[in-house]
Amino acid sequence: MTEVFIALGANLADPKLQIRNAVQALQQLPESEFIACSPLYSSSPMGPQDQPDYVNAVAKLTTHLSPHALLDEMQRIELEQGRVRKEERWGPRTLDLDLVLYGQLIIQDERLTVPHYGMKQRAFVLVPLSDVAPALTLPDGQKLAELVAACDCSTLFRLPD
Numbered sequence: 001m002t003e004v005f006i007a008l009g010a011n012l013a014d015p016k017l018q019i020r021n022a023v024q025a026l027q028q029l030p031e032s033e034f035i036a037c038s039p040l041y042s043s044s045p046m047g048p049q050d051q052p053d054y055v056n057a058v059a060k061l062t063t064h065l066s067p068h069a070l071l072d073e074m075q076r077i078e079l080e081q082g083r084v085r086k087e088e089r090w091g092p093r094t095l096d097l098d099l100v101l102y103g104q105l106i107i108q109d110e111r112l113t114v115p116h117y118g119m120k121q122r123a124f125v126l127v128p129l130s131d132v133a134p135a136l137t138l139p140d141g142q143k144l145a146e147l148v149a150a151c152d153c154s155t156l157f158r159l160p161d
């Protein structure tokens, strides 16, 4: 069993519902146990500003799936929820699932970069991650709490439950 964290993001087609549906799908994953989901947050877009605000959250699971088998499942869920791969980099999306951490593994190949390459700069990942794993230390030894303390949370808002 490996403890894994998946970041969820959506900013199209009723984003809150997209996140809730994705959480339900993650609860059904084979060979896995869903442990918790953070509260939902609203965040202004990182990247192009001419797109709606995002809803973000982080889910915690344990799994026997390999990183790539888990990624296959996550991409299946994205497609089932209407994800369309567009040309525009950092454009809006109905659902984005990112494998943020897979235990303490460091993975770098054509399909996967784990830990997620941008997580340390992204309040919309760090803050919900610390909701479900406040004592976490990253594979490079950095403490999550220190990254949270240093990040700019000025455009991140917790949504009512």
Ligand code: ROI
Pocket (backbone or CB within 6 Å): 008, 009, 010, 043, 044, 045, 046, 047, 054, 055, 056, 089, 090, 091, 092, 096, 124
């Ligand atoms: N911005 C925010 N606020 N939340 C996201 O989940 C998100 N996802 C992305 C980009 C386009 C980088 N910007 C984002 O993929």
